[in-house]
Amino acid sequence: MPTTFSVCTGGSCSGNGASLAIRDIEELCQGHANVEMSGCLGHCGKGPNCNVVGGSQGRSIVVKGLKKMSKIEALIMDHIEGFEQNAVQKKVAKLKYTARR
Numbered sequence: 001m002p003t004t005f006s007v008c009t010g011g012s013c014s015g016n017g018a019s020l021a022i023r024d025i026e027e028l029c030q031g032h033a034n035v036e037m038s039g040c041l042g043h044c045g046k047g048p049n050c051n052v053v054g055g056s057q058g059r060s061i062v063v064k065g066l067k068k069m070s071k072i073e074a075l076i077m078d079h080i081e082g083f084e085q086n087a088v089q090k091k092v093a094k095l096k097y098t099a100r101r
Helices: 011-015 018-029 069-079 087-100
Strands: 004-008 034-038 050-053 061-063
Touching: 004 018, 011 018, 018 034, 018 069, 018 087, 050 069, 069 087
Parallel strands: 004 034
Antiparallel strands: 004 050, 050 061
16 A cells, blocks of 8 residues: 555644645655645644645554654655665755745
8 A cells, every 4th residue: 555645734734834844755656656735734833734645654653743854755665665865865855845935
């Protein structure tokens, strides 16, 4: 079952950069997972939040506070089995993350 990342785009999460987090996750995943918008996940004020379904954990889990690149990278590494990035990919991702903010 492929991993699906459903990022909350409710009011609080949107204000905390949900659309930027979606773009970062899409680019880092490189097509190895589905990334979509979702409604409120019930953790307002702690976002952007993401519901993760499938993947290496095999169950649904909500990950809160995707405000830092390190948290977004950890999200992907923890939930896409066998996913790896080389040094160049990491550097490009970090540059894009910084430029968007």
